[in-house]
Amino acid sequence: MSEYVLELKGITKEFPGVKALDNVHFKLKKGEIHALMGENGAGKSTFIKIITGVHSPNKGEMYLYGEKVEFNNPKDAQVKGIAAIYQHVTNFPDLTVTENIFMGHEKVSPITRRLLWKEMHYEARSLLRQLGSTIDPKVEMGSLSVAQQQIVEIAKAISTKAKIIIMDEPTAALTARESEELYKIAEKLRDDGVSIIFISHRFEDMYRLATQVTVLRDAKYMGSWGVDEISNEQLIVQMVGREISQVFPNKHNEIKESILEIKNLGKIGYFADISFNVRKGEIVGLTGLVGAGRTEVCQAICGIAPADKGEIFIKGKKVKIKKPKDAMNFGIGYLPEDRQLQGLILSWDIGRNITLPSMKKYSQKGWLNPKREATVAKELAEKVSVKANSIFDLVSSLSGGNQQKVSVAKLLTADVEVIILDEPTKGVDVGAKSAIYEIINDLAAQGYGVLLVSSEMPEILGLSDRIIVMKEGRIATTLSKEEATQERILEAAMGSEPTNNREVVVEV
Amino acid sequence: MNNKSLAEENYLPNNLANKKEFSLKSFFLQWEWLLILILFLVFIINSILSPYFLDANSLLGATSTFLDKAFIVFPMALIMIMRDIDISVGSTVALSGVVMATVYNSFGFPMEIAILVCLAVGALCGLINGLLIVKFKELSAVIVTLGTMILFRGIAYIILEDQASGNFPDWFNYFGWGTAGNIPFILIAFIIVAIVFTLLLHKTTFGRNVYAIGSNPTASRFSGVSVDKIRVIVFVLAGVMAAVTAIFLASRMGSTRPNVASGYELEVITMAALGGISTVGGKGRMLGTILAVFIIGFLQYGLGLINIPSQTLLIIIGALLILAVATPKLKLPKFLLRK
Amino acid sequence: MNEHVIQQTDNIEKHTLSNKLLANISKFRELGLIVFIVILCAFIQWRNSSFLTIENINDMITNAAILSILAVGMMLVLVTRGIDLSIGAIIALSGMICAQLVSQFSLNPLLIILIGIVIGIVCGVLNGVLIAKIGILPIIATLALMNVFRGLTYRISNGEWVSSYQMTDSFLSIATGKVFGINNLIVIAIVIYIIFYYVINHTVIGRQIYAVGSNPESAKVSGINENKILILVYSTLGGLSGLAGVLWVSKFASAQGDTATGYELTVIAVCILGGVSIAGGAGKVSGVLLGALLLGILQNALPLLNVSPFWQTGIQGAIILIAVILNTLVKRSVDRNNLVRRKI
Incomplete structure (x- = not known):
């Protein structure tokens, strides 16, 4: 034997x-x-x-x-x-x-x-x-x-x-x-x-x-x-x-004033006491173990599953977000975790998918304007370099990476200033990953505020200007780019001590 | 591999076509061509079996015998494209008609007011369906409309018991049978409604959103489509169109009773499915639906001419529905499939 | 460290305690139904003392027998996430064919019952094949076949009735005869309920039906043949409907084209009242039995309370809607409680 x-x-x-x-x-x-x-x-x-x-x-x-x-x-x-x-x-x-x-x-x-x-x-x-x-x-x-x-x-x-x-x-x-x-x-x-x-x-x-x-x-x-x-x-x-530094493009963003601020956000059974802000041109990494409540926080900000408690401020103004449309009207765009189930309509072509969130913008009093839509879709699809023959190719025929690029293009049609990306590179190959990182950096350089949710340590470390670590529904710690290391993040995310009922900020 | 080459390789600008190529094969591979063929067949067979069939005047007149329920087919198509279903439409026809007759006969309001009340009742029925469906997402449209189907019919029975209510003014009765030139009023109304719904579905953002909801409800909601609002509106439209049907039906029959229009939901769903509206959502066009209305209508009319009992039509409609739904599921021969 | 362990076991115990509570909700539900039935009976008895007499009770249960037979079959279909709207038409078809056979050949009642069941099974298999093999949505497939069966019934009858004088006494005695002083219909219903209770709760196939409804994907991985189960439940309901057709015609001593029109809705109402989940996977024989009893009582009591028979349909519709909405609200509050218990 x-x-x-x-x-x-x-x-x-x-x-x-x-x-x-x-x-x-x-x-x-x-x-x-x-x-x-x-x-x-x-x-x-x-x-x-x-x-x-x-x-x-x-x-x-x-x-x-x-x-x-x-x-x-x-x-x-x-x-x-x-x-x-x-x-x-x-x-x-x-x-x-x-x-x-x-x-x-x-x-x-x-x-x-x-x-x-x-x-x-x-x-x-x-x-x-x-x-x-x-x-x-x-x-x-x-x-x-x-x-x-x-x-x-x-x-x-x-x-x-x-x-x-x-x-x-x-x-x-x-x-x-x-x-x-x-x-x-x-x-x-x-x-x-x-x-x-x-x-x-x-x-x-x-x-x-x-x-x-x-x-x-x-x-x-x-x-x-x-x-x-x-x-x-x-x-x-x-x-x-490869060494992490090779996959990630050089950063060239400039951080300005705060645009999104969250105060004491809470939802029964999912998360509590979440406070942080995102500034213009900044990439904020939000990480933690699966089930730590990251996606739930994002979905609360975006009105998909609104929070029970807490306040959301946009450019210092308090706003109420009850449904995804509200969030988009306030300039928050969300890239969901599961692009096939939540992000894209697979049976549609690239163009229609891109213009779906902002059809109103490209129509006149409710009447569709296919020409204008096609022009915008082409422009945006090219901007994020979707690899396809035409904007009429079905999204289901694209690779994971290209599908994700279409999802990103969708966000750019609306007048958003804050972009929330939930696991943007899940299930895409290394090459497409690198391209998506480039896109994320470009967005930050153009002055968008980016909230990046990811379980992938290298991604969080390579892209973020600031890193928020969640654990069991609470913020465990916030680390600056300089302080953050893989070990520190893991320690905060899994720390054997259960977090107390208050926000714990690890001082350096 | 250094970072630049890796990123550049995947982040090069490339040119995407934004003009659609015309493909002859896909043009002819549309369900509507098949429907046109079937419609021709119905005409040919009918005219062989009955010499009276192909008389233009009687053909036009015939439309007034089957077009009343066809108004509901448009909102039903929208509902089915959204992955929902409404089996309460027949009961809504009965209830709105009964209320109209009662408002006119028992409360003595003028007929114009009664008609408005009828439309309002239809809209209310649709609103109840829509609100229940979006507020209780755990329940499917099947079960909600099954419940309201019984409820609406039941209320109609409570109001009129087993009585008929008629005695409408002459102008109202003329409405269902009358013609402008040779063209029945009901056909004119049908054409107007058909145009409105076709434009609504294919040319407006509302229609695009309906398709989006049916293709992927979650992605639609995440993309900022007001899914709940649109679902409620479409169900209200179904209620209103059911009321329109009730008006034409009452006018043509000269009276109404609580048991009218039972089974309409099936005929309407059959028309929509035959017209190429997918029963699992996201697909279908109005043109096909309109063709299907005439296929079933003239089939019915032709069978009547050669004295085939109307019950046989039940079997044919049932069989047609199964065929219409099953055919797309069967495998097409390879050479017919688009890559 | 010790404290930690104690806290943990404490937690586990708390968990199991609340779980027991949850598990008992389904029992509460049946208890609730019983309490409701008792209160309802007391109320009816108070308004009309002829309600709780032996004759009336016997009458009532006899009337509810056919309904309860169909409901247990419908439960299985609903458990697999399906629905069957064709059973009213199957009842009519089987009833009409059997009545005509009786009027022409005066066959033995047992043979007639068998023929009725076979007709029903054939119809049910048709439903099942369309749904399982071709993949048509249950509501569409059964809606279509409902019309085919109904149309066939009219064709066979040529629009005419088969009335009691054309039927043999032995056939009529199916519904009026007694075994040990109990009406045949009740006996048949009891036998069917015992068989179904056993098959559903004590055989592998019974549990597989629930597995398919609870999670079709996992069922496949566990090696359960989903198609077989689907065809099985639709043909079972078909067979029961065929049987019900014979019983119906014998009981009402007439077979018509429009026999049992819309009866499927009443049957579905019974299942919903009995706590069968329309989302599949859940439903109990005892619940369905209570549901049938409750609806039987309502139908019997409305005339006794001098409620116009025209109110019946409306009341039934309202009951269905209220029952499904209540179910949903209870489920929501349970889920919410689960969330609140989660410690953050």
């Missing part, structure tokens, strides 16, 4: 137009926690989907306990003892915890095919207890917190007698304390001989848990190291592929 429980050799996966994985290798030992790291779009998700049988590779081989295997569907992988816990919990909110745990492998009486509820509830309870949780297996899944749901998913994985468990960003939506619970469970599983593939953006997770780390970059395999063999800096170089 092989030393490795799971071994992948030369895996290549192509989707129409994209190489999602290019000759990737991976080796997993029994009882090992193995971190899989890489930037967004590096191919981690596709890689997992290969292992769990959702996709089958175009090239390459997979060995399980030294034996060659091929998975054609998720069921095949489940039968072989591979289970995955995804970042966005994929469960049945209306069904009970027990049913969620046993979905697909219910216990039935061999003769009558009757479901054995008592046995299943009992086993569910004991599985959960093993994981140190007192969740009642009879409650509905939907009534549990995300952290509890994650524990149930793990219980489900154990109940299928999984020997390999894949955790895809399991801590992304958890608080520091909940993450700690999860770490303990992962360690316990490891001690029981289960192998775990742990995917995370957080270096903290990796150092805390993993013994081995494999890095992917731009769909390629970069190497695999023992955690103590590789330094933080080396790891970043492997993940990003």
